[in-house]
Amino acid sequence: MKKRVLTGYRPTGQLHLGHLHGNLNSMLELQDKYECFFFIADWHALTTNYADTDKLLQYVDEMVLDWLAIGLDPNKCAIYRQSDMMEIAELALYFSMLTPIAWLERNPTYKEQLNELKAKEIATHGFIGYPVLQAADILSVHADFVPVGEDQLPHLELSREIARRFNHFYGKYLKEPKALLSHTKRLPGIDGRKMSKSYGNAIYLNDEPETIAKKVMKMITDPEKIRKNDPGHPEICSVFALHKLYSPEQAEDIAARCRSGELGCVADKGDLAEKICSSLKPYQKRRLELARDPDTVKKVLAGGAAKAHPLISETLHQVRRLIKIERD
Ligand code: TRP
Secondary structure, eight states: OOOEEEEEEOOOSOOBHHHIIIIIHHHHHHHHHSEEEEEEOHHHHHHHHTTOOTTHHHHHHHHHHHHHHHTOOTTTEEEEEGGGOHHHHHHHHHHHHHSOHHHHHTOHHHHHHHHHTTTSOOOSHHHHTHHHHHHHHHHHTTOSEEEEOGGGHHHHHHHHHHHHHHHHHHOSOSOOOEEEEOOOOOOBOTTSSBOOGGGTOOOBTTOOHHHHHHHHHTOOOOTTOOSTTSOOOGGGOHHHHHHHHHOTTTHHHHHHHHHHTOSOHHHHHHHHHHHHHHHHHHHHHHHHHHHHSTTHHHHHHHHHHHHHHHHHHHHHHHHHHHHTSSOO
16 A cells, blocks of 8 residues: 655745755655645635735646646646635634644744735734644645655644644544655755745746746856856855756766866856756646646546545544534
8 A cells, every 4th residue: 555645735826946846846756656645725825815816716727737747647646626625624623623822823934924924914813724724634635744845844743733632532533644854955046045936036937948048147156256267166156056956967067167267157057048948848848738728727626636535525524423523
């Protein structure tokens, strides 16, 4: 029996290289090794974007198309939409009854985001309950593993605590999931900070080659390498950080030629831009083909729901019995 893996993604717009190297590539490997549940967390998108939902449905569709174009295979994994599983909302409701508020208030992600997103009114019930809903996602399919970056570890720990507390009151039923720590590399964006949509420094998977070239040309390199033949320090250069991903075999040679002053930044960036474009080409081609059939997304989500729903529905049946909301 294969172990079960679950992960979700909020549909908040276009995917960029940070997503690709952070999670998506590892999802591709996971689908061959585990029984995978990959879902679109549209309810979670509402926690911060509840006031601005015009694009929500479009973003869900785009995320499905992006996933397929990257190579996620609906025959290997279950790709579904959170809001198609009403039982998840019900499970979150039961969890909300037994989750102490103090557990949620001490969650570091919550405190951080409250600070960062000051402009939005996110001190809401839904937002502080984000990890409760996430626990329902995870525990509803009895996931063994959840692939997470370090920033998501506190959320996963809360899921484990909620499972334990449920089991303590109602009998041992829910499985405590384990983290599958991704070897996530923090990908630098064009300004050297972490690549992120909100920083406006991202290279998107659907960017045109010319756009990619322009963005790469703007990238920050070694500030001490002013003229072409100045010796550079690749270890602090964002362009080099990307070279390590896009031309791992040539990285050492590139570093040596940068250090010696033989390789100038403009030529180096041109080379990188070309490599990024050619690696995205098959994805972009497939993405266009997939979008041509307006039923693609519908079919995939229906197929994913058909796989996930019986399992989730059975979980809720058991949960209701254990809580004694329903007769045996
Ligand atoms: N919290 C995740 C994010 O911010 C999305 C998410 C929702 C998730 N439910 C999940 C991830 C369950 C893993 C497991 O992107």
